[in-house]
Amino acid sequence: MSTGTVVIVGGGQAAAQTxxxxxxEGYAGSIVLISDEAVPPYQRPPLxxxxxxxxxxxxxxxxxxxAFYEQQKxxxxxxxxxxxxxxxxxxxxxxxxxxxxFDHLVLATGGRPRALVCPGAEHPRLHYLRNVKDVAAIQSRLKPGAxxxxxxxxxxxxxxxxVTRKLELEVTVLEAAPSLLARVTCPQVAxxxxxxxxxxxxxxxxxVMVTGIDGDETHPALLTGDHQRIEADFIVAGIGLLPNVELAxxxxxxxxxxxxxxxxxxTSVPRIYAVGDCTQHPNSVYQTRVRLESVPNAIEQGKTTAAAICGKSKPYRAVPWFWSDQYDIxxxxxxxxxxxxxxxxxxTPESRSFAxxxxxxxxxxxxxxxxxxxEFTVAKSWIAEGLRIPAARLADESITVKNLAAAA
Amino acid sequence: MSKATYIEHNGTIRTIEVDDGLSLMEAAVANMIPGIDGDCGGAAACATCHVHVAEEWMDKLPAMEALEQSMLDMAADSDHCSRLACQIKMSTKLDGIIVRTPVGQH
Incomplete structure (x- = not known):
């Protein structure tokens, strides 16, 4: 494939990587990346x-x-x-x-924050966080003591x-599930x-369920299922992502x-591919289908798609991974x-270093x-290999991480 | 501006100009150097920018922090010249530095 046009819809990490x-991969045709954001593709995790x-x-x-995009046409x-x-x-x-x-189309449409559905949800001080514009809006409210x-x-x-605690704001977190991080981690980590x-x-x-937003323009108040009224200077909802699938x-x-x-x-239509947060794809490690919201997923799918368009086969088969930075953790x-x-x-969790x-x-x-x-790096390779290590051995810190798998 | 040279596992040599203050990972990514992905954006969390620094440059680099050290301890192909490119900030002191990318990252 030396000529032709690839159109990429979206301007996130998966789009840029593709x-x-x-x-x-040596593709010599035209590449057009269409993004509804006003800035070139950027990293979302630091947002x-x-x-x-x-x-x-x-x-x-x-x-x-x-300048990179110019150089690379x-x-x-x-x-x-x-x-x-x-x-x-x-x-x-x-x-x-x-x-x-287009000769090939790549959908990298990402997702949008799941919106809070309740009376008052159109409050001007209810924010979401997905893109740089969202961050700018939130930053305008970051005043110590707020x-x-x-x-x-x-x-x-x-x-x-x-972040907001470090900036000396007063912070309240409301979670509907019985614990934090309930969908993604175990009770010990939560x-x-x-x-x-x-x-x-x-x-x-x-x-605690949020049932409504009350209060005047500048002082929103969250109403909860257990009849509390939580007054705030602003609200940020982070309750999940909806994949942008409408175009497809x-x-x-x-x-x-x-x-x-x-x-x-x-995708199900020839010459059309999809990459990143918007895809539901097979995972060979778990023999299941998943949708992932992560940078490594965006990068790997971008590489896989580019190879496929160039007539090479680099199937996406990887152990998913993620990271989160909070305070010094x-x-x-x-x-x-x-x-x-x-x-x-x-x-031990008490030592602030555990797995x-x-x-x-x-x-x-x-x-x-x-x-x-x-330990993360090593365990990731164990997962890829489908390794079995007896529970008692895993918990035994007298065995070094390097030696854990040796006799397993 | 200082020069940095990246040598791919297959022997391909690329020398680029790097603004002082940028990391060797950022410079590699901006110049399409194969084998350096920088998936985590420079947080020393992924080891996809692992490089072998040419021996003679090792003592010009600042000491490693514990996080970088422990990532490298477990990375494939790591040795006494291994560093994470995201943790090496370019400066005139490093003008001319040479690094090799490991086979496993291609």
């Missing part, structure tokens, strides 16, 4: 961490400098939106009536809690994070909690813990490594 990998805290300049957020169409895919004539329509033909109410005790909410945040002065309330769906591409793709990122997760029946803790291993019938499914990066 464009870059196409050039690395709820260093960037929110004002410790990272905007240009350090960009995945590549602007990757055309960026920023602040533009694709409104329709014409699968018969192989073209996309932009809002103003312009049409762009009270922020965070709805959702997942990673995004807790990362915002850590309990550890709850204690850490409380020690930093965060007010955490679990098992109206084009007749099969979607099911994401755009359905195979392990080479092909680095969490690294490898694998998917879905369906675990046993948790083994190596080390939680998730097993299913003795097989290692996943690990949460807290301030244990080396």
């Amino acid at each position: 464009a870059v990998s196409l050039r690395q 709820s961490k260093a960037y929110l805290a004002g410790q990272l300049a905007p240009e350090r957020l960009f995945l590549r400098p602007l 990757i055309e960026l169409r920023l602040d533009r939106r694709v409104t329709r895919i014409d699968v018969i004539n192989h073209q996309v329509e932009l809002g103003d009536g312009e049409c762009l033909g 009270h922020v109410a965070l709805v959702g005790g997942g990673y995004i909410g807790l990362e915002i809690a850590a 309990g550890f994070y709850q204690r850490e945040h409380e020690a930093h002065g965060v007010n955490i309330r679990c098992g 769906m109206t084009a007749g591409i099969i979607c099911d909690n994401g755009i359905v793709v195979d392990e080479e990122c092909r 680095k969490l690294q997760t490898a694998g998917l813990n879905r369906g675990y029946d046993e948790v083994v803790i190596r080390g 939680a291993y998730y097993l299913q019938a003795g097989r290692l499914l996943a690990v949460d490594a807290i301030n244990r990066p080396a």
Whole structure:
């Protein structure tokens, strides 16, 4: 494939990686990246961490400098939106009536924050955090002493809690589930994070449903299922992500909690691929289908798609992984813990350095490594290999990490 | 501006100009150097920017922090010249530095 046009819809990490990998694979045709954001592709993880805290300049957020796209002849169409895919004539329509033909189309449409559904949800001081504009809006409210109410005790909410506490705001976290991080981690890890945040002065309330937002323009108040009224200066909701599938769906591409793709990122329609947060894809390690919201997923799918477009096969088969930074605590997760029946803790939460291993019938499914990066790296390879290590051995810290697998 | 040279496992040599203050990972990513991904954006959390620094440059580098050390302890192909490129900030002192990318990162 030496000529032709690849159109990439979206401007996040998966979109950028696809464009870059196409050039690395030797693709010589045109590459057009269409993003509805006004800035070139950037890293999202710092948005709820260093960037929110004002410790990272905007240009350090960009995945590549602007000049890079010029050098690589990757055309960026920023602040533009694709409104329709014409699968018969192989073209996309932009809002103003312009049409762009493609030989291959890559959907990197990402997701949008799940909106709070309750009376008062249109309050001007209810924020979400997904892009740089959202961050700018939140930053305008970050004044020491101000009270922020965070709805959702997942990673995004807790990362915002850590940043805003450091900036000396009063912070309340409301979580509907009985514990923090309930969907993603075990009670031991959730309990550890709850204690850490409380020690930093965060007010955490679990098992509390938000039923409405009241108050005047500048003083929103959260109403809860247990009849509390929590007054705040602003609210940030981090209650999950919805994949942007509408463009694909109206084009007749099969979607099911994401755009359905195979392990080479092909959708149900020839010549159309999908990458990143918006995809529902097979995972070879767990023999299941998943939708993941993570940087490594975006990068790997970008590489896989670029290779496929260039007629090479690099199927996406990887152990998923994630990370979260809160205060001085680095969490690294490898694998998917879905369906675990046993948790083994190596080390002690009190020492603020430990790992939680998730097993299913003795097989290692996943690990949460807290301030244990080396252990994370090794355990990730164990998961890929489908290793079995007896629980008692895993918990035994007199055996070094390097030696754990040796006799397993 | 200082020069940095990256040598791929297959022998391909690339020399680029790097602004002082940028990390060797950021410079590699901006210049499409294969084998350096920097998945975590420079948080020393992923080891996808592991490089072998040419022996003669090792003592010009600042000492490793515990996090970088422990990531490298467990990384594939690591040796006494291993560093994470995201933790090496360019400066005139490092003008001319040479690093090799490990086979496993390609």
